[in-house]
Amino acid sequence: MIVGVLGAGHVGLVTCVSLASIGHHVSGYDIDRSKVEALMERRMPFHEPGLQDALDAQVAGGHLSFTDDIAGAVAGADVVFICVGTPTRASGQANLLAVERAARDIAKEATGPLVVVEKSTVPAGTSTHVERTLARERPDLVGSLELLSNPEFLREGRALEDAMHPERILVGGSSPRAFEVMRRLYRPFLDAGVPLIETDITSAELSKHASNAFLALKISYTNALARLCEASGADIEAVARVMGADPRIGPEFLAAGLGFGGYCLPKDLAAFEHMSERLGYAFPMLAEVARINEEAIQAAMSKVRDVVWNVEGKRVALLGLSFKPDTDDVRFSPALALARALIAEGASVVGFDPVAGDAAQDEIPELDVAADPYEAAEGASCVVVCTAWDELRELDLDQLGTRMAARNLVDGRNLLDGTAAIAAGFTYRAMGRPDPTPASPPP
Numbered sequence: 536m537i538v539g540v541l542g543a544g545h546v547g548l549v550t551c552v553s554l555a556s557i558g559h560h561v562s563g564y565d566i567d568r569s570k571v572e573a574l575m576e577r578r579m580p581f582h583e584p585g586l587q588d589a590l591d592a593q594v595a596g597g598h599l600s601f602t603d604d605i606a607g608a609v610a611g612a613d614v615v616f617i618c619v620g621t622p623t624r625a626s627g628q629a630n631l632l633a634v635e636r637a638a639r640d641i642a643k644e645a646t647g648p649l650v651v652v653e654k655s656t657v658p659a660g661t662s663t664h665v666e667r668t669l670a671r672e673r674p675d676l677v678g679s680l681e682l683l684s685n686p687e688f689l690r691e692g693r694a695l696e697d698a699m700h701p702e703r704i705l706v707g708g709s710s711p712r713a714f715e716v717m718r719r720l721y722r723p724f725l726d727a728g729v730p731l732i733e734t735d736i737t738s739a740e741l742s743k744h745a746s747n748a749f750l751a752l753k754i755s756y757t758n759a760l761a762r763l764c765e766a767s768g769a770d771i772e773a774v775a776r777v778m779g780a781d782p783r784i785g786p787e788f789l790a791a792g793l794g795f796g797g798y799c800l801p802k803d804l805a806a807f808e809h810m811s812e813r814l815g816y817a818f819p820m821l822a823e824v825a826r827i828n829e830e831a832i833q834a835a836m837s838k839v840r841d842v843v844w845n846v847e848g849k850r851v852a853l854l855g856l857s858f859k860p861d862t863d864d865v866r867f868s869p870a871l872a873l874a875r876a877l878i879a880e881g882a883s884v885v886g887f888d889p890v891a892g893d894a895a896q897d898e899i900p901e902l903d904v905a906a907d908p909y910e911a912a913e914g915a916s917c918v919v920v921c922t923a924w925d926e927l928r929e930l931d932l933d934q935l936g937t938r939m940a941a942r943n944l945v946d947g948r949n950l951l952d953g954t955a956a957i958a959a960g961f962t963y964r965a966m967g968r969p970d971p972t973p974a975s976p977p978p
């Protein structure tokens with residue numbers, strides 16, 4: 536099939552590559568000319584495991600191309616995906632200007648029957664506006680431009696894997712013809728047994744926000760429990776293990792730590808809350824989820840204060856700066872929230888990240904960036920593990936301690952072996968876990 540994708544951001548690019556990989560002819564468009572030029576030269580605008588190789592293969596194989604001419608992505612296509620950004624306004628409301636522009640552009644360039652797909656995450660009810668826009672721009676194509684919602688559930692860091700092996704495919708709409716087009720589009724996945732859920736369009740839109748808000752809720756619930764564990768002496772890792780063994784709860788997203796970040800969970804939570812209010816339904820639980828998430832940063836701050844005493848004038852090293860492992864994305868990263876809180880309290884902050892150092896420094900110019908964890912630890916009174924990168928599990932604690940002004944370690948992701956840290960002479964604090972007792976000396 537001929538597929539157009541508007542928006543070559545994280546979602547758009549993964550959509551391009553995955554659809555090309557299952558045999559479609561895909562043309563990706565972006566309003567940002569420099570991004571399109573880079574992609575034409577096969578230069579990836581962000582770090583996403585496996586995507587560069589897959590992009591190379593699909594471009595070389597002639598299944599994928601990029602264009603800065605919107606007509607090139609729309610004219611003659613069977614399906615066009617809207618994958619543009621829906622950033623948050625200060626009020627929490629999703630900014631849908633780019634979605635409106637995409638709808639207008641698609642309508643202008645459409646040459647005949649076309650299935651238009653909302654993949655961008657949008658508040659429930661957006662489809663009404665998109666449909667009106669399509670009809671207003673092209674009254675001659677009413678009935679031929681059919682709108683569907685097909686939200687993505689891609690995790691950064693494993694987005695290609697998620698796109699190629701989805702847990703479910705959600706399509707919302709009302710036109711039997713459009714549903715049929717999507718079944719043809721996703722046929723290889725459906726034949727491999729991936730469940731297809733077909734709903735009305737508003738339910739599909741709402742399901743995306745509902746899913747992300749629920750994931751955020753699970754994390755905040757765990758972090759609130761972590762505070763309770765700290766107060767009571769219980770261990771969140773044990774509590775989460777017990778809870779997760781119940782299939783009604785499930786073990787995922789029960790990791791306590793510095794909380795959630797990234798471009799999706801915080802933004803979608805705020806947009807969902809805003810949308811609920813607009814619809815006249817108060818949903819205060821969502822604000823509480825966000826509050827508990829901020830509290831996690833304060834909990835880490837308290838631990839740093841506990842181990843270094845006065846933060847002012849101390850050097851603190853943050854290990855991991857991206858919002859989660861396997862990505863260079865620092866948007867809404869808890870590590871950067873902690874860096875800002877430490878700087879505000881007078882600390883000098885240095886960070887290390889396997890890939891996100893430059894991006895973090897762009898966000899926080901006062902942040903020093905080190906080339907490795909040991910360089911970061913130089914002269915630091917405290918090291919805080921902020922992101923659960925695999926590389927950090929293997930830290931040589933003794934080498935780390937040798938460089939530090941004082942051996943203090945706050946494990947913001949419960950990543951390290953606390954007993955080993957204590958054996959290496961560290962004062963060790965984890966999130967929601969009692970302080971480990973030093974191993975008794977051999978008899």
Ligand code: UDX
Nearest residue numbers: 687688689690691788789790794795796797799858859
């Ligand atoms: C999320 C959704 O998972 C995905 O389905 C959606 O399409 C986009 O938003 P992503 O933003 O890539 O994906 O991040 P995710 O893997 O969900 O993690 C979000 C944040 O929660 C990260 O900061 C992570 O460190 C944190 N997290 C995750 C926890 O603090 N504890 C956990 O148990 C799990």
